[in-house]
Amino acid sequence: MRADARRNRDRILAAAEEVFARHGASASTEEVAAIAGVAIGTVFRHFPTKQDLLAAIVKELLARLTAEVAELASADPATALFDFVERVVEQAAEKRAVVELLAADGVRVGVADPLRGLADALGVLLSRAQQAGAVRAEIRLDEVLALLTATAQGALHGGWSEDLRRRALAVVFAGMRP
Amino acid sequence: MRADARRNRDRILAAAEEVFARHGASASTEEVAAIAGVAIGTVFRHFPTKQDLLAAIVKELLARLTAEVAELASADPATALFDFVERVVEQAAEKRAVVELLAADGVRVGVADPLRGLADALGVLLSRAQQAGAVRAEIRLDEVLALLTATAQGALHGGWSEDLRRRALAVVFAGMRP
Amino acid sequence: MRADARRNRDRILAAAEEVFARHGASASTEEVAAIAGVAIGTVFRHFPTKQDLLAAIVKELLARLTAEVAELASADPATALFDFVERVVEQAAEKRAVVELLAADGVRVGVADPLRGLADALGVLLSRAQQAGAVRAEIRLDEVLALLTATAQGALHGGWSEDLRRRALAVVFAGMRP
């Protein structure tokens, strides 16, 4: 791929992230193009379908999150999981569309694989937290994922204040502890 | 309002609830009209805007929920709150649009007042639960509301199984207990 | 259907016939709307798809042709078939899209039935011509149809002069006679 193409691709992705974050997945492709400063055709050359564009930014975020999880693999097992969840929920507001899609259309948008990647990585954090006695043994990965996305969505759509977010998560974390 | 107009209004609301529950708030007004068995013009005569229609069904649901809470005022304080939350989350899947709107557009849609009504009623349940020693004292109403909507959304969009829903709520409830 | 709707439907069909006759089936629906003097949405209300619009004008022409054939059922058997073919080819130039679709997309456009109706009616003319000794016995209906559409297309696309058309058909007719 040529340098200018790469640059445009990146600008489109950035614009899409911004636009979809503001208006949700129903925002128009034209607006993405406008903000990216390219013609509409350019967007469709890089992402032949609106779905493809959405999938691309979701994948990117998932990859970023998975990487963050990986970094935490060597952190304190007793806090790593909670730290990660906290961080994700904190950033949720920046990722309107991503959260929507993760929750609603994960499969349809075709990000099943990256999603599994993130889940696997999270699973490791969970196991370690349980072995460290920081999380009850009977709690399973799907509950963690479910509560993660639920609170992320809540924080996002509900416009939670920082304080509210902290207290809500505190409840959830307390519920996970022995 | 004439009797037939009243009847039409009700049929439209019922149809809207059904349609928006199935396809979310992006479902078309035309489909609502079709299912209500009226012409599209009639829908717009009763609800000059799609937003108005959405607000109406949200209000209706909020009123219903508030009534349910009121009934629980005389139930066992130690379980009433948990029972109510359980029930709401359980029904979330049936109210796609309502959950969406409550979470996302609550203000814009203009249901602030009915929402406050529900919150107040819930506040009573919370106080009683705390006095009964079933919920930690430092937990505040906004956290409960936040976790309520978050899990409702999660259950809705995430397509949680009954089992997963139960386990996720169990975590939250455990976090609320002393 | 209301009177104004009927009127619009007819105007759209007339406009479509004109537009598609001039520019072929690839002409734009917008142009049809413009010439019909209605908004684009009105075209799509009456014909939800461009294909539907095309199918409608093809069906209409087929019906017209079938009616013409029926009228000829009592005419001189020795000349009725030739007269009809002559007439169709003569009118071909006015029906660009129709001829295109008849020839190319008959099935896809969903006019199989009306087409069969015309074929059946033509079959009667052919039998009678053969019984009257005006057409060789071994000639079958599909050849007649094939030569009919071929010459109609030829006349249409080739821009045949009246004289050329007459001479070309004279050859074909001579080939059909005993």
Place this chain on the structure above:
Amino acid sequence: MRADARRNRDRILAAAEEVFARHGASASTEEVAAIAGVAIGTVFRHFPTKQDLLAAIVKELLARLTAEVAELASADPATALFDFVERVVEQAAEKRAVVELLAADGVRVGVADPLRGLADALGVLLSRAQQAGAVRAEIRLDEVLALLTATAQGALHGGWSEDLRRRALAVVFAGMRP
């Protein structure tokens, strides 16, 4: 022109013939480029316009046909004309776009001259057939051309079976005989 340019030009022409034969003149230039194994820019360098590309392949085919006619100049006068027509119609299906363009846009596409060349060559076959008594004297060249393109188009768009094609042409040939 450099050798590689020449090679590219030929590959583009071959690809265009194939693509337009399959999908008609509305096939995309991009597909031509893909099959030719060159970039889209290269196609437009050689043929500044889609029309030019179409004209080029039509010209090529016409030249090929004219050459075939020339070869038949020394064949049996009584059958050469019929043989040629038969062959052209037979091949029609392989030349979707060519037939379309010959018939529809001959002039616009700017292939008047090569077309005249073919016509002249055909004229020779016709004269000889008439002198041999195989074709009626009053039949003129334009009728032959008209019937040739008409049946070619018919065979192409109508999807005639081999049998139908033979019978339809038999009728036409019978009509040309004394």
Place this chain on the structure above:
DNA sequence: AATGAATGAGGCTTCATTCAT
């Protein structure tokens, strides 16, 4: 001369809303 990315007009279709009947 080749490449392939960028452009942007134009096509089809949907749908909230208005308005004549």
Place this chain on the structure above:
DNA sequence: TATGAATGAAGCCTCATTCAT
């Protein structure tokens, strides 16, 4: 009041053509 036809802005996408690399 109800009906349902009409409106037209807006969305997604395609593709001939241009232009920087």
